[in-house]
Amino acid sequence: MKTEPKTISEKILSLKSGTDARAGDIVEADVDHVMVNDVTGPLAFQEFEALECEPMREKIVLIPDHFVPNKDVASAKQAKEMRDFAKRWGIRNYFEVGRGGVCHQVMLDNGFAYPGALVVGADSHTCTYGGVNAFATGVGSSEAAAVFATGQLWFKVPGAFRVLLKGRPSKYVGGKDLVLKLISDIGVDGATYKALEFEGPGVSALTVSDRLSVSNMAIEAGGKAGIFPCDEATVSYMNTVRKGGYNATFPDEGASYERTLEYDLSSLESMVALPHLPSNGKTARDVNVQIDQAYLGSCTNGRIEDLRLAAEIIRGRKVHPDVRMVVVPASVKVFEQAMAEGVLTELSRAGAFISGPTCGACLGGHMGILAPGERCVSSTNRNFIGRMGHRESEVYLAGPAVVTASAITGRITDPRDLEAIR
């Protein structure tokens, strides 16, 4: 069948729905995996049980991460509900504390997200998996429950923005800086209901980890998905987590896009998003702010590459006496790797606090909550009012290099300026 050229989103949703899906169509598609966490899971279980049917066991992935290890009695009950649901229905893919971590990193570590896959998760940062060429998007608990029951969900096929990348980023600049720049350019609702599709020679200059950071924050521009093409780097990454069974998906020549944005990675600088919107981006050198806490972790930037960079920057230096640096590897796999490589030792010796994997303070849960008036530079994804603590606290979003450099100096710092300070 000859069809009009398609975007990656149209191709994946066509394949999964068995239709010739075009932007604007509504299709019912087969979902490969559906993930819920300890905040969205219990509501989904309640709703699923009301449907009185058998679950699609192999598609369901249950990952407690937001308030585990249990922060208090209420969160202990929620986590217990997940465990009980997994047992009651015989769901194999349940990741207990100490064997999992931040849901999106666990999904990646275990090969549940892969090129050509259609994945939904009851967590808005499910769009992270676009970094490995999957169509992945966040849904609510009710919709997750519907997928538990049927393995399917309806989707409006999104129109796409093409983001053309060229050049190579300089040493301390990465995916986070690109996505903060992009969100500042188009705004927090600039891509509402759209897919951001990345292309161009600059893609290969971004590591898979960088791409995951970019896709992760597509939702911060309102996006439904943020998708990279599959290349050699994707394939060699996938080989570490999964034995084949995936479908590298590329846009067709001549596919139609609603808008094209272009970025030269070589001219990007370290970025910071000021309170209280991810779109309040400035270059780190233009921000002169004293900080109380530096947080390195989360589904956005809690990967081994992020921790390695932090250790490299902090080597021979110390965390500033007036700063708490909190380091949270995103998953057990990342934690073990960082331990084996000496990365955690390096950070701990410099005065950082190391936590086991959890969403922790990113969403204001635990492990580093802010007091009124306190400021945190954070490698996470949201800086809304009250996000990491008191409503009068402030969150400055940045990449791992800026977070680490700032932890050392006590002020928001471009890592290039560290040498001069020493």
Next chain:
Amino acid sequence: MKGKVWKYGDHVNTDVIIPGRYLDDYDVKNMARHAMEDLDPRFAKDVAYGDIIVAGRNFGCGSSREQAPLALKHAGVGAVVASSFARIFYRNAINIGLPVVEFNAADMFENGDVALINLEKGVLINETNGRTGKFVPLPDFLLEILREGGLVAHSAKRFR
């Protein structure tokens, strides 16, 4: 549907609708108690059954937490009228039975005015100053989901 208007600006996000620190307990009473706390501490105390939120662009941006529309619904909110909504919030609201109206009504209302909405006919009236607006009603199947109290109630009925 008729209620007092609570007016807010653009990008009212899920973290201010129901702060993350309260997500450790999904009892709807807990959610309702903390609704809008970080944006407007008066809201949860003073909101009355049937009150209507009128807001600007991108209402509900941020997290996929269904607790956000649930918190508003159980605090008593009858409907949210906004010039635009974030995608996941919009679907979640309908799925849990909270009416959402995409319409720019910021200029029609002052805080505390009384609003009247007819979802089926797509009519919005400010009873306080007499202004009226017309919006495109939701398609019938979504109105039916809202009438039945949400997606699960709606689907359960279909399965049985």
